[in-house]
Amino acid sequence: MSEAAEARALSTGGIAPVAPTLDGVSRTLLIPLLARAEAQSLWPGVAFDDAAARSLTAQLAVDRAELGSDPFPMRLCISRSLAIQEALGAFLREPIERTLVLIACGLDTLPVRLDASLEPAQQARIRRWVCADLPPVMALRDQLLPTSERIRHVRASLPDQLDEIAAALDETRPVFILEGVLPYLAAEQVADCLAALGRLAPAGADLLIDGYHPALLAFSRLGNTFRRMRTRFRFGIADPRDYAGMAARIHFRAQQDLLRPLPWHHRKRAWLPSLVAGGKPLATLAQLELRPSTEDATPFRSVRHD
Ligand SMILES: C[S@@+](CC[C@H](N)C(=O)[O-])C[C@H]1O[C@@H](n2cnc3c(N)ncnc32)[C@H](O)[C@@H]1O
Secondary structure: OOHHHHHHHHHHOOOOOOOOOOOOOOHHHHHHHHHHHOHHHHOOOOOOOOHHHHHHHHHOOOOHHHHOOOHHHHHHHHHHHHHHHHHHHHHOOOOOOEEEEEEOOOOOOHHHHHHHHOOHHHHHOEEEEEEEEOHHHHHHHHHHOOOOOOEEEEEOEOOOEOHHHHHHOOOOEEEEEEOOOHHHOOHHHHHHHHHHHHHHOOOOEEEEEEEEOHHHHHOHHHOHHHHHOOOOOOOOOOOHHHHHHOOOOEEEEEEEEOOOOOOHHHOHHHHHHHHHOOOOOOEEEEEEEEOOHHHHHHHHOOOOOO
16 A cells, blocks of 8 residues: 555545545645655755655645745745744653644644654653644545544634634643744734734743744745745734734744755845845744733732832
8 A cells, every 4th residue: 555545544544535625725735735745855964754744745636836836935844844843842841741732734744743753751741732724624634634632633713713722722831833824814913813822821821933024025926836826925023022012921932043954055045035134034933932811910010109
């Protein structure tokens, strides 16, 4: 049996599957999926391998012409996947259990990849995965990727239709991972989304969010991928510290430049936007913290003058 057929049989428990369809599903999710599947040819020698992504792409009838042939956004996707894995590995070195909430998960195979990269003690600290996206995407994900007591699939719609995520959380401190979705929202929706995540986690949470400088988004049509897909980016961020001003309780912790790990000849596209951005990082993974809600009340407590 081929790798793809075997994966399909596993994910359906051997029952003849209905052919997976991309109807109603955003094609943008194919870019990171293909990037992960083809990482070794896009970025030879990179320490990244995703057999599950290769198996998924083999099962989907992907029209490559529709996606364009620009390798730059795909390499950026590999870099952000690596950065997210690294950040999650660091969280899981702390001796507390975590619920990892993958919002706008698309067909990201992160749960499989991360498991393969962790020590047993780190793996044991994952209480649960909650993978969430729009209903048509989750219907597709249900067909292609297995759920279990440890991996839940739920529906969610940003900025604030997050009830099924709320129902899947418990007292464990969550890590909310938003990868490749905020650029498609308006700035007010991003603020609403951060506020909604705050309501989900009154005791606090960690957030990993990728962000792109407006200059990079403005030049994104230099390549044929986003031009061909007629992608409209709405939210860019020049400095990830600015997330802190967008919603209560958000604190900036750290950022990682996602372009830096790419070999220089794969970054040539970035020189013009870099000039416009005055040298600021063009693509980042920001690590934010949602502080517990009680702490927020402190500065507003009335002061006695007696
Ligand atoms: C570029 S894909 C990224 C998918 C995934 N994070 C990855 O890296 O493979 C964008 C994803 O955002 C999802 N999405 C778009 N708008 C959304 C919304 N309002 N609420 C939830 N998900 C949304 C799409 O369905 C799609 O799966």
